[in-house]
Amino acid sequence: DIVLTQTPLSSPVTLGQPASISCRSSQSLEHTNGNTYLSWLQQRPGQPPRLLIDKISNRFSGVPDRFSGGGAKTDFTLKISRVEPEDVGVYYCMQTTQFPHTFGQGTRLEIE
């Protein structure tokens, strides 16, 4: 199974400042079709997960443009350009390149 490792596991940030989360995969997430199926999800307290980004950098409909994703092969990053109060929650990377789908452990974003 593909193991996704997120760092940091907790990220205290100041409102208006940037934040960055890393997701490292135990093997390349590039599919034989050339696509890389790495998603980022946000889970606010008491809420179900919400898709932010898929295919590394495709921002999903309705997601603010302060969220961006990047990377390739085994190393991926989620960036928030300016943290807002509503960004508090846990962020997960997820790979859907192969079964079983797997998640990172989650990164808790907290406001300092």
Next chain:
Amino acid sequence: EVQLVESGGGLVQPGRSLRLSCTGFGLIFENYAISWFRQAPGKGLEWVGFIRMKAYGGTTEYAASVKGRFTISRDDSNGIAYLQMSSLEPEDTAIYYCSREYDIFHRGYDPWGQGTLVIVSS
């Protein structure tokens, strides 16, 4: 607005069975693959299993932790996907979510339902 609504959770004794439903609203259900996920209390997300569209055979995939105990099926005429859980263990206690693979080109999952809580305890 596309919505998925899970139901069927509750308290169940170890070794017993339970069936969860995932009902879709605002979408042509047969056009989407569906996954089930779970989240144990205070823990991270775990993928449970997947069912393809009938157009792709309607076949299923499962996590090793549930293979042989859980079965996913779908009733496209009623817009429902099911998660049949048997031989339940306390470790299966979790909120269970369903979500659709919104398109085969991106393989992202949206939306997610609110979840249904399953507690396995004597």
